Amino acid sequence: MSLRFDAISNINNTETAVPASAKITGIFGTNVFTLKTAREYLSDEAYKSLITSIRGGKKIDRNVANQIANGIRAWAESKGVTHYTHWFQPLTGTTAEKHDSFFTLKGDGTAIEEFDGAALIQQEPDASSFPSGGLRATFEARGYTAWDPSSPAFIIEIGQGKTLCIPTIFVAYTGESLDYKAPLLKAIEALNKSAVEVCHYFDKNVTKVTPTLGWEQEYFVIDEALATARPDLIQCGRTVFGAAPAKGQQLEDHYFGSIPERVYAFMRDFEQESYKLGIPLRTRHNEVAPAQFECAPIFEEVNIAVDHNTLLMDVMIRVAKRHKLVVLLHEKPFAGINGSGKHNNWSMATDTGVNLLAPGKTPKTNLMFLTFFVNTIKAVHDYADIMRAAIASAPNDHRLGANEAPPAIISVFVGQYLAKVLSDIETRVSTKFDEQDEAILKLDLHRSIPELLLDNTDRNRTSPFAFTGNKFEFRAVGSSANCAISMTVLNTIMADTLKKFKADVDAIIEKGDKKEIAIMQVIQRYIVESKNVLFEGDGYSEEWHKEAERRGLPNLKTTPVALDAFVTDKAKKLFENNGVYTHVELEARHEIELEKYIKKVQIEARVMGDLAINHIIPAAISYQNELLTNINGLKSAGLAESAYKSQLNILKEVSEHIQVIHDKVNAMVEARKVANNIEHSREKAIAYESIKSTYFDEIRYHVDKLEHLVDDEKWTLPKYREMLFLR
Numbered sequence: 001m002s003l004r005f006d007a008i009s010n011i012n013n014t015e016t017a018v019p020a021s022a023k024i025t026g027i028f029g030t031n032v033f034t035l036k037t038a039r040e041y042l043s044d045e046a047y048k049s050l051i052t053s054i055r056g057g058k059k060i061d062r063n064v065a066n067q068i069a070n071g072i073r074a075w076a077e078s079k080g081v082t083h084y085t086h087w088f089q090p091l092t093g094t095t096a097e098k099h100d101s102f103f104t105l106k107g108d109g110t111a112i113e114e115f116d117g118a119a120l121i122q123q124e125p126d127a128s129s130f131p132s133g134g135l136r137a138t139f140e141a142r143g144y145t146a147w148d149p150s151s152p153a154f155i156i157e158i159g160q161g162k163t164l165c166i167p168t169i170f171v172a173y174t175g176e177s178l179d180y181k182a183p184l185l186k187a188i189e190a191l192n193k194s195a196v197e198v199c200h201y202f203d204k205n206v207t208k209v210t211p212t213l214g215w216e217q218e219y220f221v222i223d224e225a226l227a228t229a230r231p232d233l234i235q236c237g238r239t240v241f242g243a244a245p246a247k248g249q250q251l252e253d254h255y256f257g258s259i260p261e262r263v264y265a266f267m268r269d270f271e272q273e274s275y276k277l278g279i280p281l282r283t284r285h286n287e288v289a290p291a292q293f294e295c296a297p298i299f300e301e302v303n304i305a306v307d308h309n310t311l312l313m314d315v316m317i318r319v320a321k322r323h324k325l326v327v328l329l330h331e332k333p334f335a336g337i338n339g340s341g342k343h344n345n346w347s348m349a350t351d352t353g354v355n356l357l358a359p360g361k362t363p364k365t366n367l368m369f370l371t372f373f374v375n376t377i378k379a380v381h382d383y384a385d386i387m388r389a390a391i392a393s394a395p396n397d398h399r400l401g402a403n404e405a406p407p408a409i410i411s412v413f414v415g416q417y418l419a420k421v422l423s424d425i426e427t428r429v430s431t432k433f434d435e436q437d438e439a440i441l442k443l444d445l446h447r448s449i450p451e452l453l454l455d456n457t458d459r460n461r462t463s464p465f466a467f468t469g470n471k472f473e474f475r476a477v478g479s480s481a482n483c484a485i486s487m488t489v490l491n492t493i494m495a496d497t498l499k500k501f502k503a504d505v506d507a508i509i510e511k512g513d514k515k516e517i518a519i520m521q522v523i524q525r526y527i528v529e530s531k532n533v534l535f536e537g538d539g540y541s542e543e544w545h546k547e548a549e550r551r552g553l554p555n556l557k558t559t560p561v562a563l564d565a566f567v568t569d570k571a572k573k574l575f576e577n578n579g580v581y582t583h584v585e586l587e588a589r590h591e592i593e594l595e596k597y598i599k600k601v602q603i604e605a606r607v608m609g610d611l612a613i614n615h616i617i618p619a620a621i622s623y624q625n626e627l628l629t630n631i632n633g634l635k636s637a638g639l640a641e642s643a644y645k646s647q648l649n650i651l652k653e654v655s656e657h658i659q660v661i662h663d664k665v666n667a668m669v670e671a672r673k674v675a676n677n678i679e680h681s682r683e684k685a686i687a688y689e690s691i692k693s694t695y696f697d698e699i700r701y702h703v704d705k706l707e708h709l710v711d712d713e714k715w716t717l718p719k720y721r722e723m724l725f726l727r
Contacts, residue, residue: 007226031278050149060149069119083102085163088167089170091180133589143173153167158318183585195495199356201505202365206351214299215305215342221291221293222328223324230723236600238328239723269322280297282298288337331479331480334720339399342478347471357369380410388554391476391478391486394597407555409554411539412533412535563590601689601691631651654706665699674687
């Protein structure tokens with residue numbers, strides 16, 4: 001019996017492990033070194049130093065670091081922890097950790113537990129073993145992880161073991177960032193500086209602006225045994241073959257439906273693990289596609305939210321194993337149904353308690369809202385190509401523009417109501433004002449924008465960047481992506497646009513115009529300059545693609561081409577002027593992302609070839625032989641050809657598919673050999689994209705046709721109807 005039928009027969013024998021119920025507030029943050037915990041374990045001096053570092057970004061003195069380290073160790077040991085690690089996010093797309101024990105020997109042989117400030121602040125992992133884009137060579141291995149005090153330490157539980165994790169950045173010996181967190185922290189600070197200066201037009205009490213993020217994590221869950229029987233799922237995270245089932249998502253009966261018991265037990269389990277780690281999950285539900293689900297947390301500061309999402313993905317994968325399930329985070333694990341995204345809901349909050357993307361009660365606060373709202377639109381318009389590059393990946397190329405995923409064209413949806421407000425400002429505000437005009441302007445602003453827009457703004461699922469009441473939702477981010485990439489770009493382009501906005505406003509004020517008039521003049525100009533990026537219609541439609549081209553909006557459909565935006569003069573100027581990336585770091589990241597693309601497509605091509613030659617064709621030939629035996633038997637019995645005409649037709653069809661698959665796989669192999677000899681990464685990536693577009697769909701078409709023809713008993717790969725509906 002094949003693995004496929006073993007898996008199917010054992011599904012009903014799988015026991016569902018149901019975790020004991022626990023009150024969320026009773027376990028929330030119990031494995032996190034929170035400020036409340038720090039107050040208990042640290043001296044006043046150490047606690048104040050930690051608070052100052054978290055809130056003000058000031059460095060912690062090494063002597064005080066020793067006190068903090070001792071306090072963290074005492075807390076961790078009270079929970080049974082024996083090892084610690086610097087937890088970081090290298091450019092592999094996963095997290096990294098090297099565990100060290102608290103245990104050490106003194107010079108006289110005495111065994112003690114120790115964790116000092118030096119171990120807390122810095123470690124030295126091998127930088128040449130992680131992607132560096134040429135920044136580090138094998139003989140230049142040194143790199144450093146450095147503690148990020150703004151993200152609290154936590155304890156991860158794996159089986160019976162517990163490890164203290166210290167969130168860190170990862171940099172090369174020469175200082176370049178080799179991770180996702182370091183640039184994100186720089187982008188956050190750049191936005192803070194620019195936004196505070198603009199806020200001072202409206203409120204001098206604002207001293208800090210923090211970008212916030214609420215991500216929505218979509219994912220698929222399938223039975224572990226079924227996944228194990230699919231080499232493509234194990235190797236690629238997606239199915240490279242698979243005929244559409246009779247029932248997919250066309251009945252629209254899965255969305256918000258009753259959660260299957262086994263999946264429900266898994267959800268409760270990973271949620272409890274998440275709560276202990278301080279991840280504030282709030283929502284769970286069935287998504288549109290069968291076997292697809294979603295969870296989402298309460299909004300947090302961007303840096304913490306990114307860490308929590310990265311940690312959650314690891315937790316989900318590990319907890320799923322307890323339930324003999326597999327979590328698929330690939331953007332398009334199954335063809336023909338919805339893919340998975342990670343919607344990034346982004347806004348900005350002041351330390352005075354104001355959401356800068358939420359309208360207020362007065363003309364003054366509405367003007368502040370308009371300022372940040374229009375500046376966001378302007379930022380997206382001016383840097384749409386860089387935003388597209390931020391979401392570019394081989395998996396996301398399968399998803400963008402298909403089955404309710406936004407297209408590769410970056411546009412902004414603001415809703416009919418706010419679109420009219422922007423249009424009114426564009427057409428009604430003149431370039432000169434007197435005192436009466438100013439009063440009318442203020443009054444109109446107050447009348448035009450109500451305090452709450454949550455019910456006045458519809459949602460557009462086809463828009464990659466949509467305003468949803470008091471935040472923007474970056475819907476085009478892929479489900480497996482690290483949120484830090486898109487958030488680094490978004491915060492940087494916003495910082496840069498706000499910086500230019502302030503310079504433009506100040507230039508008008510210096511000429512003698514009043515502040516409010518100057519602000520409105522610049523807002524009006526920005527609306528005119530960026531209105532081409534606004535689109536309220538159906539992003540899936542062919543008409544929009546034509547209209548976007550007419551407007552001059554970039555439509556970068558493939559990753560190798562989209563990634564070019566990272567190394568343009570515009571991008572280098574943007575990131576360097578805001579202190580986020582140097583030219584060298586951008587070039588390195590461009591190289592790394594191209595290499596990732598090449599390797600992922602290369603792996604998929606190899607898996608396709610292996611499955612076609614070693615699974616598909618043998619099953620088809622076996623069925624072909626049965627047909628031949630049947631036909632020859634009928635012939636020898638003296639029956640006319642009309643008696644076995646159907647068998648002959650099937651035999652011919654099977655034979656034709658086998659031949660095409662064999663020929664195309666061989667041609668694909670030869671094309672890979674040619675591509676592998678290309679030295680330049682971009683040209684090599686484009687060659688692999690050509691291999692994908694030339695061969696993948698065609699080979700799949702013929703394999704999927706065989707799936708419908710070949711005897712079900714001979715088909716070794718679990719089918720869509722089984723993976724999506726059996727649990």
